[in-house]
Amino acid sequence: MSTFLLMTITGIGLGALYFLVASGLTLIYGLMGVLNFAHGAFLSIGAFVGLWFATSIMKEATIPNFILAMIVGGLAAGFFALLMEQLLITRLYDRHIDQVLVTVGVALVVGAVLGGWFGNDLRLFPTPLWFLTGINFFGAIIPADRIIYIATAVGLLIGNWALLRFTRIGLIIRAGVENRNMVNALGINVRRAFSTVFFLGGFAAGIGGVLVSVYSSGVSPLIAGTYLIYGFVVVVIGGMGSVTGSFVAAMLIGVIKQFANYYVTGLGDFVIALLLAGVLLVRPQGLFGKRIS
Amino acid sequence: MTLRWKYSRYFLIVIVAALFAAPILGTNPLSKPGLQQTLAVAFVFGALALTYDLLFGFTGLLSFGHALFFASGLYLTCIFINHSVFVWWIAIIASILLTSLLAFLVGAASLRTTGITFAMVTLAFGEAGHVIVNRNFFGLTGGENGIALNAELIPQIWVGVVNTKYLYWSALICLILTYLIIWWVTESSAGRVFAALRDNEMRVQVLGLNTRNFKLLSFVIAGALAGLLGSMMLLLAGSAAPRFAESNITIALLLMVILGGAVTRWGAVVGGIAYSFLTTRMQDLTQNGLFAGLPKYVSGPLSEPAFLLGIVFILVVMFAPGGLSGAYYKLRLRSISKKYSSSK
Amino acid sequence: MNALELADVSVRINQAQILHGVSFTAPKNQVTALLGRNGVGKSSTLKAIMSLYSPTGSIKLNGTELIGTPTHAIAASGVAYVPEDREIFATLSVKENLSLASRSKISSEKMSRVFEIFPDLSTRQEQRAGTLSGGQQQMLSLSRALLNDNQILLVDEPTKGLAPKLVTEVADALAEVAKRETMILVEQNLALVKRIAQKIVVMDQGKIIFEGAPEKLSDSVWVQSVLGVSNRGKHS
Numbered sequence: 001m002s003t004f005l006l007m008t009i010t011g012i013g014l015g016a017l018y019f020l021v022a023s024g025l026t027l028i029y030g031l032m033g034v035l036n037f038a039h040g041a042f043l044s045i046g047a048f049v050g051l052w053f054a055t056s057i058m059k060e061a062t063i064p065n066f067i068l069a070m071i072v073g074g075l076a077a078g079f080f081a082l083l084m085e086q087l088l089i090t091r092l093y094d095r096h097i098d099q100v101l102v103t104v105g106v107a108l109v110v111g112a113v114l115g116g117w118f119g120n121d122l123r124l125f126p127t128p129l130w131f132l133t134g135i136n137f138f139g140a141i142i143p144a145d146r147i148i149y150i151a152t153a154v155g156l157l158i159g160n161w162a163l164l165r166f167t168r169i170g171l172i173i174r175a176g177v178e179n180r181n182m183v184n185a186l187g188i189n190v191r192r193a194f195s196t197v198f199f200l201g202g203f204a205a206g207i208g209g210v211l212v213s214v215y216s217s218g219v220s221p222l223i224a225g226t227y228l229i230y231g232f233v234v235v236v237i238g239g240m241g242s243v244t245g246s247f248v249a250a251m252l253i254g255v256i257k258q259f260a261n262y263y264v265t266g267l268g269d270f271v272i273a274l275l276l277a278g279v280l281l282v283r284p285q286g287l288f289g290k291r292i293s
Numbered sequence: 294m295t296l297r298w299k300y301s302r303y304f305l306i307v308i309v310a311a312l313f314a315a316p317i318l319g320t321n322p323l324s325k326p327g328l329q330q331t332l333a334v335a336f337v338f339g340a341l342a343l344t345y346d347l348l349f350g351f352t353g354l355l356s357f358g359h360a361l362f363f364a365s366g367l368y369l370t371c372i373f374i375n376h377s378v379f380v381w382w383i384a385i386i387a388s389i390l391l392t393s394l395l396a397f398l399v400g401a402a403s404l405r406t407t408g409i410t411f412a413m414v415t416l417a418f419g420e421a422g423h424v425i426v427n428r429n430f431f432g433l434t435g436g437e438n439g440i441a442l443n444a445e446l447i448p449q450i451w452v453g454v455v456n457t458k459y460l461y462w463s464a465l466i467c468l469i470l471t472y473l474i475i476w477w478v479t480e481s482s483a484g485r486v487f488a489a490l491r492d493n494e495m496r497v498q499v500l501g502l503n504t505r506n507f508k509l510l511s512f513v514i515a516g517a518l519a520g521l522l523g524s525m526m527l528l529l530a531g532s533a534a535p536r537f538a539e540s541n542i543t544i545a546l547l548l549m550v551i552l553g554g555a556v557t558r559w560g561a562v563v564g565g566i567a568y569s570f571l572t573t574r575m576q577d578l579t580q581n582g583l584f585a586g587l588p589k590y591v592s593g594p595l596s597e598p599a600f601l602l603g604i605v606f607i608l609v610v611m612f613a614p615g616g617l618s619g620a621y622y623k624l625r626l627r628s629i630s631k632k633y634s635s636s637k
Numbered sequence: 638m639n640a641l642e643l644a645d646v647s648v649r650i651n652q653a654q655i656l657h658g659v660s661f662t663a664p665k666n667q668v669t670a671l672l673g674r675n676g677v678g679k680s681s682t683l684k685a686i687m688s689l690y691s692p693t694g695s696i697k698l699n700g701t702e703l704i705g706t707p708t709h710a711i712a713a714s715g716v717a718y719v720p721e722d723r724e725i726f727a728t729l730s731v732k733e734n735l736s737l738a739s740r741s742k743i744s745s746e747k748m749s750r751v752f753e754i755f756p757d758l759s760t761r762q763e764q765r766a767g768t769l770s771g772g773q774q775q776m777l778s779l780s781r782a783l784l785n786d787n788q789i790l791l792v793d794e795p796t797k798g799l800a801p802k803l804v805t806e807v808a809d810a811l812a813e814v815a816k817r818e819t820m821i822l823v824e825q826n827l828a829l830v831k832r833i834a835q836k837i838v839v840m841d842q843g844k845i846i847f848e849g850a851p852e853k854l855s856d857s858v859w860v861q862s863v864l865g866v867s868n869r870g871k872h873s
Contacts, residue, residue, distance in 0.1 A: 035409045091611065093416030096409065097355060101551060101610045104544055108603030116600065118592025171737050173425060175726045182724040185687055186738045186781065187712030229420045229540070232413040240410065266428040277402045284405045493651075 005140035007258050013146030015254025016153030017215060020208030022238070022246040023160060024201020025080075030177040030241020031197050033096050037207055038084060038103040039231060040224035041110035042077040046206025047125075047213045047223075048114060049076035054126050061126035070152075070210045077206025078199045085198040090191065091183035114221040122218030150209055155159065156204055157247055165244075169196050177241050233272060237279050239289025249287060298625070306572075307488035312465055316458040326457035330529070333457075333464035335569040337526050340471035342549035342565030343558060344518040344552065350555030351479050352511040353491030355412045357543050358399065358419030364538035365392045366523025368426055371533040372433055375443045385524045389517055396516025400509045416540060423538040439534030442527055451528050460529055467525045468562070471518050476558065478514055487511050488556075548606055553617050560618030572598040640665045640789045640819045641686070641693050646694035648678075648685050655681045658694065663789065663836070668820045670830045670851075672792045673840035679823045680721050682840070687711055687718050687822075697803040698788060707770040713740060715788030719795065721823075727767030731758055731777060738781035751780045754810050772803035776810065783814065796829065808832070816864045 021043060028036050050073030058065040084106055092098045131148065134141035164170040172193045178185045183190045212227055213219040234253060238245030257268035258274065279286065298304070315323035322328050341363060348354045350543020369388035373379045379387055404413045429436030444452045450459045478484050486507050489497045497504050527533055536542075545568065575598045584592035594600040613620055641663040648656040656678050663669040671679045686690040688708045695794050696703040703711055712718065726734055734750070752759035755776040761769065766777055775795055782790055793810060796804045808829045814820070815833045819822035824830050828850075830837070837854050847854060 029409065034411065035412055088611070098610050098614065100355065100409070100412065101547070102607055104547065105603045105607035105610065108544075108599045108606065112597035112600035112603060115596040116595070116597050117590060119499065168736075171729070171733055175729060175737050178726050178728055179724055181689055182720070182726070183737075184708040185689065185712050185718045185720070185724075187709055187785070188737070189707075189709040196727070215665050225540075229416060233417045236410060236413050239628075266424075266430075269421060269424040270428075273417065273424075276414070276417050276421075280402055280405050281358065284410075 001139040002138070005138060006142060007262055008255055009137065009140065009142050009150075010146055011255030011258030012251050013143075013149045013254070014215075015251040016149040017208060017212055017227065018230045018234050018254060019153045019247050019250035020156065020204050020211065022229050022234035022250055023156065023243055024197075024204045025231050026235045026238065026241055026243060026246045027177075027197045028201050031180070032089075032099075032194055034089065034099045034103070034202070036103050036236035037100065037228070038081075038106040038110070039201070041107045042081050042202045042205035043209040043212065043224040043227060044110065044114055044221050045080050046073035046077035046202075046209030047219045048209075049073045049206070050117065050210035051123060051125055051213065051219045060126050063128045063130060066126075066128050066131075069209050073210040074203040074206035077209065078203035081198045081202025081205075082195060085195055089193070089198075111221050111224075116275060118219075118221070120220055120222050122216070122220045124218050125210070125213040127214050127217075145214055149215070150210060152207060153247075153250075156207070157243070160200075160243055163200075169193060173197060193250060193277065203255070230272075233276055235286075237276060237286055239286030242286070242288040245286060245288025301592075305596065309469065311464075313462065315462060326454050329457045329461040330569060331573050332566075333461045333529055334526075335566040336461075336464040336468040336530065337522050338545075338549065338569035339523050339562040339565035340468040341519060342546050342553065342568075343475055344515045344522070345469055345546040346550050346555055346558065346561035347475050347487075347511060347518075348515045349550055350561065351484065351491065352487040352508060354508060354512065355409075356403075356415040356512070357412050357540060357547075358403075358415035358417075358422075359515070359519060359546055360374045360538055360540060360542035361399065361419045361422040362392050362396050362519035363523045363526070363542060364422060364426060365395055366520030367527045367537050368434060369520075370524040370525075370527050371440055371442050371526075374446050375440065375447065381447045385521070387420040388524060389520045392520030392523070393513055393517040396513045397509070400512035400516070404505050404508050404512070411626075416543075419538075419540050423535060423540065426533075426538050427535045430609075434533070434535075437535060439532050441532040442532070443497070447528070460477060463531065465527055467522060471522065472558070472562065474518065479558070483507065483510060548602060551606065551616055552609055552619075554615050554619040557622070559616040560616055563617065568602075572602070575601075638665045639663060640699060641821070642695075642697045643682075643686070644695040644697075646685055646696060647690050648681055648690045648692045650690065655690075655843055656685060656692065659685075659843070659845055660694075661838045661845050661848050663819065663821050666820050667816045667835040668822055668833045669836040669838060670834035671821055671823045671838050671840065672830065677840045678843040679840055680793055681843075683718065683720075683793050683821065683823065686716065686791060715786065716784035717785060717787045717790045719778050719782050719790065719792045721793040721797065723771075723774045725769075725774050725777050725781075726767045727765065730763050731766055731769070733867070734777055735780060735784060738829070739784045740784040741785075743784065747784055750785055754783070754813055755780055770803075772799050772806065775803075775807055779807075779810065779814070783818075787818060790814070790818050792820060793823045794825065795822075796824065801858055804829075810844065831856045 024042070025036060025039050028034050028109060050069045053072040054061065054065065054069040058069065088102045088106070091101055092102060131145040133144050135147065137142050164174055169192070172183060172188055172190065173196065176190050176193050180190055208227070209224070212223060216223050230253070234246050234250045237253065238247070240251030253275070255273055257272055260271040261268035315321060315325075323332070326393065345359055348356050348359065351524060366388050369391055370384050373384035374381055377382065399415070399418050403411055403418065406414055426434040427437060434440065450456050451463070479487070486497060486502060490504055490507060493506055497507075501524060523537070526537065546565070549564040549568045550561045552568065553562070554560030579596035584595050587595070609616055639662040643662070644660045646656055646659040647654065647775070659678070659682055671682065673679050681690065684690050686696055686703065688703065688706060688711050692704060694704065698714060698716060701714070726737070729737065735748070739747070757773055758776055758780060761773070766774065769777065779792070779795065792811070796807050799807060804826065807827070811822070811829065812833050822830070822834065834851060837847065837849060837851050838845060
């Protein structure tokens, strides 16, 4: 029983990391039709800026300092995302394939710059000691860092929901996901919503980057790739454009992967690929996606 | 009036003949095994870029999983030969057939989606392939280190540095074969349907053709050829390693096609050869301290080939969407129309 | 005085020429009806005005050129668009649809004006717009346009696909709106056109073939322009 609980909660913790990557991807895709390959770059930028802040500005690895580093990493990635959107994406308005290609280019350049500056070896991220302790949860000893991942993901989900639900920009984003042209035809510049979504997506990915560094016990330009691909899988399974769908799919994938890996080492990725194929065969639009006619 | 240069076919024959003859024509750069090896690899990537052009340029399918079929040809050939399942040439044929089957299955599932979703799904399948070879299931793929090809089980003319020229010729033949097959496919009636699919899928549906089957056909042909090129790569590299299954390979192919220019065939080949050749050379040059005089924060990124490539790539996408061959045809169009208007 | 003036407006999409030099004017405080068979370019003309297509030629709103202006700026300058398929936001509530459309802070006065015309909507403010009936969706789409102070309303086939009882209801509402707004109305329902339009523009194959007062349009052209009888006669 306690093993079952442990696997489930650590799986949800992993799913929380996937969700941080996928939430931005799905909103950017839903609103603008852009498949953002640079999302992994946002993750790396968040991780490296967070690392710089945690080591150079903050000397001690306390929990408040860590949270601060997380926010700084998120902001850095958010502003980078905004910059990319303003400089490149907006100039390729409605050229979807070219937008994808440009994000591939940005991913290459950012990867090369970070690799050139810091090398591709893992750099240790200063982690508060508490993260390494275990928490007794109905007999299962849960690593404390998982709690942080889950809390952050849930916090982000709630924040996202509140923004979409209660603010005017949120209203514009929801309407824009449904019908971009009509939002424009009502006299609202939908590009403002694009910029907001890019910033928020970058912010979430940047925070994800810091947490991923703790999870993989270090920062490297190479770790973003795997999470980006899992982000894509989550978005496809959850349904393009649906944040809730991404949350559910991320948790599902995290838990399934954890269980599969527990029984046969290395089976997890394979099972997820099968799950993806299965979902596509039965429901090509994803679990929470709208039917594409 | 055609945009094609009227001597282009003769020009091509001369170049191919020169490339064939170069290794045995006295002393020239191509008589050294080093350059032969580099160029042979570049030929394989040129051909692979051409198969990607069939998907992306000619059929309009933005696949991020093409490396899967390259790696499948590579690994299956290696496994069949090493475990003496088949003689080398049957091993190559069998791996091409199995790769075609894999392409059929992956294509059938992925083509239930279109556009950007298709891109994501093929990426996920490609990555699944990378993960599988990385994990060393049943000890077949050798995990992260890959597997070395047992050189005793292949014809000896492909073994050893002195025999590099045979590998070079084989790679060149693979490139020509791929070019001819893709030329034939794209000029056939099926090829015209592919192009129509790219331009306006609805119009093809109205004609009563099943669009998904045609896309699948294109996907399988490109996959099968990638399998063949995987076998060739195995001979060149002497081993099968997970790096051949990475999504970075597919992204590189996309770069080659965009930089060379899609839908012109020769654009993709030139893009592929140039890309492969230059990245190899860049690595040699930076290791020899090309950027040694510069401060580290400048030389670091510069010595990563991806840095300059990424920047060139962004610039081409933003400002020169046709790539190299597109720019060439634009120039030709301008000179032809100038001639036309001055003669009037 | 003309609210909107189109001169030699053409639209190409891919290889197809959709509008061939459309020119007409829409006078202020009048309803101009745009008629013609299906597929002659009526909706495309409205989309061209909204910059949803990229037209060439000239489109002037009170003397200001609209071509080259982005869609949102055109709408913000007072061109309200009620598209053919209503295009309400199905996942948003009625209230959210309205508050999104309102360019200034939504006043209760404006709201009550809208609910006066469409009493059906006032009781359904929290309902998701996707669950409304076709007629109610049309009313919502019109309400979105009426919330703002407009220079001109572009209304595309508001009675299309509605049950007869609802057609009357929407028509009454439009007649009410027509009293105080400038409008270009694309419509197949001749009774409605005759009831509210002061000016008729007839299109065929991407061109204008008639422009003038309703009285000047002979009955045969009425029938021809909308039902395409002349075209059918040609083939038989």
